[in-house]
Amino acid sequence: MxxxxxxxxxxxxxxxxxxxxxxxxxxxxxxxxxxxxxxxxxxxxxxxxxxxxxxxxxxxNLPEMGKEKAQKLMDNTDKDLHFEKELWSAADKLRGNIDASDYKYIVLGLIFLKYVSDAYYNTKTKLLTKLSDVKGTYYVGNEEARKSVVEDPNRYRGEGVFFIPEKARWEYLRSKAGHPDIAKFIDEAMEEIEKENPKQLSGVLPKNYIRTPLEPHILGELVNIFSKIDFSEDEKK
Structure with missing residues (x-):
């Protein structure tokens, strides 16, 4: 366009x-x-x-707000987080496998990926609902046309949400949680998101998971742990 x-x-x-x-x-x-x-x-x-x-x-500046909100989830100690249980589980997995000083680096990157994916999925669901509403202003009758519309990055930017490429979406990463190259998949997800949103995220996201001393199964377990967090409720507030 x-x-x-x-x-x-x-x-x-x-x-x-x-x-x-x-x-x-x-x-x-x-x-x-x-x-x-x-x-x-x-x-x-x-x-x-x-x-x-x-x-x-x-x-x-709207997409930048999404990044800042994800970071504040970890940085704002005055806020009661709704995923403390998952954070403690993650800490248990990391303890003894990596220096305590590196916990936040590992965790924050995964939290960010989960947060922006949930925001993407939430927005996609809303778009599909609007496009499928026969009585609505935005109704699109053809199913293939609807699919094309919801994969248009501009639709998400207009909502102040990052567009997330398919191989950077959380469900894709979750499907790779048991793969020995899970660290590579996470790094590639970060790269894909940066490429899609260069103005806001170029050079910002961590892309060194493949260099961490964590065994693949530990990193995969972290992905499964954070899969239990639902950020869509935060988006509705």
């Missing part, structure tokens, strides 16, 4: 303001032709590139 568009209601939702506030801010620019729009049925879609700079900046 040469141009990216976003609906007025979705823009308001992402920015955390009312539709009326967005309309008031943009109506003059739309009428003057500065902000470009197109219509589909009764819905207005705004060309993102023509939005005022302050709104474009806020939209651009």
């Amino acid at each position: 040469d141009k990216e568009y976003i609906s007025l209601p979705k823009l308001a939702e992402l920015l955390g303001v009312s539709r009326q506030a967005i309309q008031k801010k943009l109506v003059g620019k739309i009428n003057a032709g500065v902000v470009k729009v197109k219509t589909e049925g009764n819905t207005y879609f705004i060309e993102i590139a023509t939005l005022p700079d302050d709104l474009k900046l806020r939209l651009k």
